[in-house]
Amino acid sequence: xxxxxxxxxxxxxxxxxxxxxxxxxxxxxxxxxxxxxxxxxxxxxxxxxxxxxxxxxxxxxxxxxxxxxxxxxxxxxxxxxxxxxxxxxxxxxxxxxxxxxxxxxxxxxxxxxxxxxxxxxxxxxxxxxxxxxxxxxxxxxxxxxxxxxxxxxxxxxxxx
Amino acid sequence: xxxxxxxxxxxxxxxxxxxxxxxxxxxxxxxxxxxxxxxxxxxxxxxxxxxxxxxxxxxxxxxxxxxxxxxxxxxxxxxxxxxxxxxxxxxxxxxxxxxxxxxxxxxxxxxxxxxxxxxxxxxxxxxxxxxxxxxxxxxxxxxxxxxxxxxxxxxxxxxxxxxxxxxxxxxxxxxxxxxxxxxxxxxxxxxxxxxxxxxxxxxxxxxxxxxxxxxxxxxxxxxxxxxxxxxxxxxxxxxxxxxxxxxxxxxxxxxxxxxxxxxxxxxxxxxxxxxxxxxxxxxxxxxxxxxxxxxxxxxxxxxxxxxxxxxxxxxxxxxxxxxxxxxxxxxxxxxxxxxxxxxxxxxxxxxxxxxxxxxxxxxxxxxxxxxxxxxxxxxxxxxxxxxxxxxx
Numbered sequence: 271x272x273x274x275x276x277x278x279x280x281x282x283x284x285x286x287x288x289x290x291x292x293x294x295x296x297x298x299x300x301x302x303x304x305x306x307x308x309x310x311x312x313x314x315x316x317x318x319x320x321x322x323x324x325x326x327x328x329x330x331x332x333x334x335x336x337x338x339x340x341x342x343x344x345x346x347x348x349x350x351x352x353x354x355x356x357x358x359x360x361x362x363x364x365x366x367x368x369x370x371x372x373x374x375x376x377x378x379x380x381x382x383x384x385x386x387x388x389x390x391x392x393x394x395x396x397x398x399x400x401x402x403x404x405x406x407x408x409x410x411x412x413x414x415x416x417x418x419x420x421x422x423x424x425x426x427x428x429x430x
Numbered sequence: 431x432x433x434x435x436x437x438x439x440x441x442x443x444x445x446x447x448x449x450x451x452x453x454x455x456x457x458x459x460x461x462x463x464x465x466x467x468x469x470x471x472x473x474x475x476x477x478x479x480x481x482x483x484x485x486x487x488x489x490x491x492x493x494x495x496x497x498x499x500x501x502x503x504x505x506x507x508x509x510x511x512x513x514x515x516x517x518x519x520x521x522x523x524x525x526x527x528x529x530x531x532x533x534x535x536x537x538x539x540x541x542x543x544x545x546x547x548x549x550x551x552x553x554x555x556x557x558x559x560x561x562x563x564x565x566x567x568x569x570x571x572x573x574x575x576x577x578x579x580x581x582x583x584x585x586x587x588x589x590x591x592x593x594x595x596x597x598x599x600x601x602x603x604x605x606x607x608x609x610x611x612x613x614x615x616x617x618x619x620x621x622x623x624x625x626x627x628x629x630x631x632x633x634x635x636x637x638x639x640x641x642x643x644x645x646x647x648x649x650x651x652x653x654x655x656x657x658x659x660x661x662x663x664x665x666x667x668x669x670x671x672x673x674x675x676x677x678x679x680x681x682x683x684x685x686x687x688x689x690x691x692x693x694x695x696x697x698x699x700x701x702x703x704x705x706x707x708x709x710x711x712x713x714x715x716x717x718x719x720x721x722x723x724x725x726x727x728x729x730x731x732x733x734x735x736x737x738x739x740x741x742x743x744x745x746x747x748x749x750x751x752x753x754x755x756x757x758x759x760x761x762x763x764x765x766x767x768x769x770x771x772x773x774x775x776x777x778x779x780x781x782x783x784x785x786x787x788x789x790x791x792x793x794x795x796x797x798x799x800x801x802x803x804x805x806x807x808x809x810x811x812x813x814x815x816x817x818x819x820x821x822x
Contacts, residue, residue, distance in 0.1 A: 277728070281801070288805070291735035292728040426467045428453035 282316040321416045328378040335401035336371040358386050444560040449784045456778040463807040464778040465795045470670035475718040478711045485706035494702050496694045498526025502705050505712035506678055514648045522683040525690050526700045530635045530664035530677035535561050536689040537631050537660045542567035546596035551582045552786025554601040573788035579745050580609035584618035597629045603636035606785045606794035607754040608747020613647045620652040630659045636750040638668035638719050641727045669711040674704035726751050729797040736808045740815050751798045758791040775810040
């Protein structure tokens, strides 16, 4: 895998100078390469990994299984686009297995999410069924331990 | 009671490790960022840990054979063949030990007669000198130099050899300098060893951590050296298995047989669980080694680049996970530099003098830390240097 992308996908806060040093490339090249990836849509954006559970205020996420009837002309894509259009929907994945789409939906309360499913999602033409799984607690998110800050503590001792 | 008169004078003459002092200061402080630890920050890869667990579940809790399990001996020799092109017999030329350190001790005690001289290039790992003394030998120090990229030079070796010289310790890739020896360097050293009939203990514990397309070369693979070299290696650095305490020695059957005898009476056998895990490491661990090496390499480049940028000249270390920047431009000694750095900026690094007197003017910085951690520490060192310059 491309080392630059690997590095940025783990931490996008390195300066181009630091990245250049780490990868042993000229800084200008790194800058141009990042620009290129952004232009091509390979790098879609830069976001913070937020531990929402630590923030006051309500935050609920659910994973929703969706069974649908694919459209004749457009297959699953049209259904996916309809789901994507809702701002409550964080992620949309086409799945192999017993259901077709997995959606991550976000709201302030469980009631919000329940109403969203009942009123907006289930009523889309072509949706056969939904199954809702509320996320109770996140332990690891996007490769990061968001559960236990002490897990990062250095337990090594000086031996010699 | 006056205990000193009851205790062995050699052990009493050995001074405590110089790395420790700063660690003790660091322990007293809050908010210390350490760059002083000499072991991988990675955990042992899961599939390796899992094999250890599995062996316990199956109740494999007995001693292993003295030399180590046959499967492990076979994997070790296959690995040396595959990686370094050297053939050893798993049954007569291989011994599994409690870390590389035990193997070093066994080798010294097997080879050294009272009064024999042991040549030790410095800066180097702190154990060679005291263990030589404890075995009745006389350490003869060669100072490697910054301008030689801390490699051992044949002329310096030749100049250090006397009629009593028995053994040369070859500690490359090197802790603390990060120096390596390439094939042509080793060939020059080999000529002298053969001509002067001295043996070599080649400590290759960092053999998997070399950078920039240079694979480690063992001196045992140089013509005429196989029969006069004891190779020491282990699992700690390459597979992040420090706590498992597992190393090994490879060498001439006659020497390994005597070392095995010592090991048998003193230790009996290396930890059983660790050996099962190590078999898995050698069989299926190449990917982990490459992954960790790539990660170290990025950190290494960042740290070297940062030091040079701060104005502390730093030769490019091509092995291990240390950089050894020169701090002479600050006008401070290694000890002063480290003391002030930890007191003023709460960053712990190790003075070069901990690895031999010739390390003065240098500090050892370990990059066995996450990039995030390294960035914070480097920033603090940068501030420290700026404040020094402004005369604060």
